[in-house]
Amino acid sequence: MPVKSPNDWDINLRPTSWDEYVGQEKVKNNLRISIDAAKKRGGTLEHVLFYGGSGLGKTSLAGIIAQEMGATLRTCAGPSMEKTGDLASLLTNLEEGDILFVDECHRIPKIVMESLYSALEDYTLHLILGRGPMARTMELRIPHFMLIGATTRLSLLPAPFRNRFGSIFQFSFYSQGEIEKILARSAQLLGAPIDPAAIRMIASRSRATPRIANRILKRVRDFALIQGNGTISPDTTERAFAFFEIDSWGLEQADRKLLEILMTTFKGGPAGIQALAAAMNEDQETVLDVLEPYLLQLGLVERTPKGRVATPLAYKHMGARAQDKMV
Ligand SMILES: Nc1ncnc2c1ncn2[C@@H]1O[C@H](COP(=O)(O)OP(=O)(O)OP(=O)(O)O)[C@@H](O)[C@H]1O
Ligand SMILES: [Mg+2]
Known part of the structure; x- marks a missing residue:
């Protein structure tokens, strides 16, 4: 009998409690201790940084932390903070104990990132008003907040920013x-x-x-x-x-296109990421964040100093598929 399927828009598959949040045990255990301790102290948690591939549960976990702490979660994305003024208005509108979740924090512009340093450490913002000889600096106190930063690319974060987090957690595949x-x-x-x-x-x-x-x-x-x-x-x-067209390894068309281009256009590599993305007609971020991580994990692609290389396993997998198609 056909099943009446509810509208997907009404259904949120995001886990909302520790029990529903499956896996990432190390991250969860660490956070639970910090949260319990913070609650006992009656204080806030130190800033934490989440890094790992897209779709591995970073945003979901931020929501659970906020719920556990009984705190309000405010969310923004790194690239949306264009000017120091954006940061100032965001931070001054926070309330004591709020949690600020900044997604894609590797894309926070440099100038904004630098103003963030003192906000994270001393809860003050140093603003420069005006220009030239008339310029004045102003110190702005901001409420004690907790930052949860999320990034798919830890290596792009400047060291002073990374150092301001109490803990850095890596999200692994499930x-x-x-x-x-x-x-x-x-x-x-x-x-x-x-x-x-x-x-x-x-x-x-x-x-x-x-x-x-x-x-x-x-x-x-x-x-x-x-x-x-x-x-x-x-x-x-x-x-x-x-x-x-989802194959036995879970690869879809875009993944296979990457392998095919690497194997044919670039004769197996090494191919620079820019050239590879251009040949695929994709932007570099998509190749780096969405397509490549799992191909690396499966051992179908290797990263070398000169660029990406298709491994013998890639030839085997793609060859087997070609044969499957012929029969
Ligand atoms: N540990 C988990 N348990 C159950 N469901 C999960 C878990 N992690 C993620 N999900 C599911 O996967 C979806 C994507 O997770 P989420 O948005 O948290 O990933 P993300 O790491 O923030 O990704 P991105 O880097 O692209 O922002 C969630 O909406 C949820 O349905
Ligand atoms: Mg997310």
């Missing part, structure tokens, strides 16, 4: 079991009946990333509604993978 747990919860929230075998199949093609797992789940759910009886069975899942 295990098959963890992704299965996330998928089971998401399917339940979406009201999509799913076979445990189908959960295992989707998990193994999710590139060890919760966001991708949830995205594939929604696509397979839709496919099952239109092409099947609404239940996500192993058979429907297999057909959905073929239809969406």
